[in-house]
Amino acid sequence: MLGKKKLLVGGLSALVVGALLAGCPPKKELKTEVGTAEVAQKVYVPPGKYDEFYAFLSGGFSGQVSVYGLPSGRLIKIIKVFSQDPETGYGYTPETKPMLMTSHGFVPWDDSHHPELSQTDGVPDGRWLFINANNVPRIARIDLSTFETTEIIEIPNSAGNHASPFITPDSKYVTAATRFSVPIPQKDVPISSYAENFKGTLSFIKANEPGKMDVAFQILVPGYDYDLAHCGKGPSYGWCFFTSYNTEQAYTLLEINASKNDKDYIAAVNWKRAEECIAQGKYQEIPATYYHNYYDEKKHMAFSEVKKSVKVIIPKDCPGVMYYLPTPKSPHGVDVSPDGEYIIGGGKLATVIPIHSFSKMLKAIEQKAFEKEVDGIPVLKYDAVLHCEVPKPCLGPLHTEFDGKGFAYTSCFVSSEVVKYDYKQCKVVDRAPTYYSIGHLMIPGGDSAKPWGKYLLAMNKITKDRYLPTGPELFQSAQLYDITGEKMQLLLDFATIGEPHYAQGIPVDIIMKNVKKIYPLAENEHPYAVKAEKDARVERKGNEVHVYMTMIRSHFVPDNIEGIKVGDTVYFHLTNLEQDWDIPHGFAVKGSEDAEILVMPGETKTLVWKPKAPGVYPFYCTDFCSALHQEMQGYVRVSPA
Ligand code: CUK
Ligand code: CUA
Numbered sequence: 001m002l003g004k005k006k007l008l009v010g011g012l013s014a015l016v017v018g019a020l021l022a023g024c025p026p027k028k029e030l031k032t033e034v035g036t037a038e039v040a041q042k043v044y045v046p047p048g049k050y051d052e053f054y055a056f057l058s059g060g061f062s063g064q065v066s067v068y069g070l071p072s073g074r075l076i077k078i079i080k081v082f083s084q085d086p087e088t089g090y091g092y093t094p095e096t097k098p099m100l101m102t103s104h105g106f107v108p109w110d111d112s113h114h115p116e117l118s119q120t121d122g123v124p125d126g127r128w129l130f131i132n133a134n135n136v137p138r139i140a141r142i143d144l145s146t147f148e149t150t151e152i153i154e155i156p157n158s159a160g161n162h163a164s165p166f167i168t169p170d171s172k173y174v175t176a177a178t179r180f181s182v183p184i185p186q187k188d189v190p191i192s193s194y195a196e197n198f199k200g201t202l203s204f205i206k207a208n209e210p211g212k213m214d215v216a217f218q219i220l221v222p223g224y225d226y227d228l229a230h231c232g233k234g235p236s237y238g239w240c241f242f243t244s245y246n247t248e249q250a251y252t253l254l255e256i257n258a259s260k261n262d263k264d265y266i267a268a269v270n271w272k273r274a275e276e277c278i279a280q281g282k283y284q285e286i287p288a289t290y291y292h293n294y295y296d297e298k299k300h301m302a303f304s305e306v307k308k309s310v311k312v313i314i315p316k317d318c319p320g321v322m323y324y325l326p327t328p329k330s331p332h333g334v335d336v337s338p339d340g341e342y343i344i345g346g347g348k349l350a351t352v353i354p355i356h357s358f359s360k361m362l363k364a365i366e367q368k369a370f371e372k373e374v375d376g377i378p379v380l381k382y383d384a385v386l387h388c389e390v391p392k393p394c395l396g397p398l399h400t401e402f403d404g405k406g407f408a409y410t411s412c413f414v415s416s417e418v419v420k421y422d423y424k425q426c427k428v429v430d431r432a433p434t435y436y437s438i439g440h441l442m443i444p445g446g447d448s449a450k451p452w453g454k455y456l457l458a459m460n461k462i463t464k465d466r467y468l469p470t471g472p473e474l475f476q477s478a479q480l481y482d483i484t485g486e487k488m489q490l491l492l493d494f495a496t497i498g499e500p501h502y503a504q505g506i507p508v509d510i511i512m513k514n515v516k517k518i519y520p521l522a523e524n525e526h527p528y529a530v531k532a533e534k535d536a537r538v539e540r541k542g543n544e545v546h547v548y549m550t551m552i553r554s555h556f557v558p559d560n561i562e563g564i565k566v567g568d569t570v571y572f573h574l575t576n577l578e579q580d581w582d583i584p585h586g587f588a589v590k591g592s593e594d595a596e597i598l599v600m601p602g603e604t605k606t607l608v609w610k611p612k613a614p615g616v617y618p619f620y621c622t623d624f625c626s627a628l629h630q631e632m633q634g635y636v637r638v639s640p641a
Contacts, residue, residue, distance in 0.1 A: 045074070054508055055457060058112045060498040061498050063081060063109050063111065064082070065079040070455055080148075082109065086596065093608075096295075099295065110134065110135050112134070113501040122169035123445070126144055126514060127143075127144060128141050130142070132164035134161055137160070139161070147515075150210065153292050156288035157218060159181075161177070161179070163177035163226050169231070169233040173216060175240055177202045199221065199222070200224060202242055215311075219315060222374055223249055230335050241269070242269065243346075245330040259349055264329065265379070285309050285310070285311055285312075290307050291304055300529075315377045344400045346399055390428065401456070407421065413439065420488060436464060437462045440500075440501050444504075444505030455482065457503060460479065463477040476498075476499055479493050524575070529573070536548050536558055545570045549572055549575070554628035554631055556621075564638045569610050590617045590619070596622050611638040
């Protein structure tokens with residue numbers, strides 16, 4: 001069907017594909033499983049009933065996070081993170097604009113790949129969700145009591161923050177790393193001086209105190225490309241693992257030039273050792289400008305602070321801080337089993353799935369089973385750290401999740417399937433096709449110490465014929481599988497927002513018990529809040545006019561505003577006096593160059609407006625809030641300057 005083989009391998013050179021195809025099992029005919037009443041029942045959530053799991057999917061190039069219920073696949077929320085959102089005013093209002101400040105100025109967009117839930121004792125705890133920005137390296141914290149972004153830290157000395165934000169089991173740190181090696185610190189050099197001038201950094205970001213995210217330290221590493229990460233747990237607590245491809249150090253035509261080496265690396269970083277080196281002063285404090293933005297929930301206002309330097313560890317000054325584990329071949333994902341012992345690499349171009357053993361790694365370090373050293377970083381012997389290679393698993397293995405019952409599930413992009421195997425015995429036990437070309441997969445808790453191994457979500461890169469045609473642009477496709485039986489069973493397709501790379505899932509009760517329903521008006525400390533209609537007013541300060549306005553079903557106070565002149569800047573500060581769940585009011589004024597704003601119960605938000613010509617302009621509530629919503633409106637009169 002679909003000329004599928006051509007479609008899937010189109011991006012790889014014939015040589016590589018030839019090598020890949022040799023030694024792999026014959027691909028079985030892919031066919032859509034026909035829905036049955038039994039399958040339908042497994043995903044049917046009756047009207048008015050809740051799903052079992054929240055699923056948080058990254059928005060990829062939409063820069064946001066989308067929230068779905070599983071197993072229904074119902075979209076229940078879009079969380080605004082790295083992109084402006086005209087629906088609510090996020091990134092437009094003066095209250096939220098500081099969230100998107102960076103050392104490059106105001107950046108209204110990014111590319112978000114990996115959501116990661118906070119953990120306690122290695123188990124997702126539902127307090128926060130972290131997510132990376134790939135383009136301007138940043139990590140955001142989302143507060144899961146409000147589903148709002150409350151903090152964004154920029155990562156200095158980095159480019160392409162991809163191996164991020166993978167978390168330690170106690171939520172002490174989240175990781176960040178350079179996908180693109182660059183001159184560190186940045187300088188103007190020929191690109192051909194890559195080998196000599198380009199470096200990478202692996203960063204550890206303090207994550208366990210809301211409002212206090214910061215770069216704890218960075219490790220300066222050879223100029224490879226660092227792709228993904230996962231941190232150790234249980235016996236491997238204190239370590240994080242990062243895939244490192246392009247050990248060829250190619251800087252042009254990477255498709256060919258970065259695919260030459262038979263093995264690249266997984267970097268094993270001992271962050272406890274790094275902490276010791278920091279405590280002993282074995283680091284360099286180097287100048288670096290980066291932003292930390294945070295949202296004060298009582299002031300309903302974001303603030304930015306600029307940081308000026310960062311602690312950098314040079315591996316040769318801190319022996320034992322990291323090792324390289326040879327790993328075939330251009331590894332993409334790296335995933336750690338729930339018990340913390342097995343480290344699985346997904347070599348995009350590999351014909352096996354290598355599984356490293358953490359205990360063997362420790363032994364190899366003790367016995368100095370080194371193949372060589374790179375910039376003071378020992379490269380361990382492959383055979384000394386390898387638990388096994390899963391033979392002939394699939395084509396193009398990328399990412400792995402676990403079900404907590406001894407099985408690993410790896411996504412395979414090229415052969416477009418999920419392969420299930422016993423990772424201790426290294427034996428494939430099942431495979432299921434995906435439609436089409438899976439990237440990440442997700443099992444709720446599947447990268448934690450305690451997976452809830454009931455469903456598996458495949459996030460596919462190519463949709464093709466899965467939905468009704470919508471012109472050249474198609475949404476991407478997610479597919480839900482039941483993994484409770486011996487064989488995986490496809491249950492459901494649903495469309496996604498942007499390009500979901502990774503996702504996280506968690507039982508709904510863990511989140512639901514903390515969810516807030518309103519912002520208490522009494523606690524509102526916004527400097528322009530008004531808590532009663534009698535305090536609503538208009539104040540002029542030179543060319544600035546501040547309108548302290550209230551909204552409640554179904555009117556604004558004041559609703560007739562005069563005395564505005566062309567050349568003024570008008571600040572409409574709207575406080576929603578409601579204290580009922582799910583009664584937001586909106587505000588839009590004719591001709592505003594900004595978005596509308598949507599104000600939650602008890603919240604204050606500001607719309608800035610610069611009228612350009614005399615006249616009378618209407619404003620209105622944009623959110624249908626009562627039977628008299630259509631009456632919720634007013635006028636502003638603008639006179640000549
Ligand atoms: S990446 Cu997209 S499929 Cu950015 Cu984690 Cu692997
Ligand atoms: Cu308020 Cu519609």
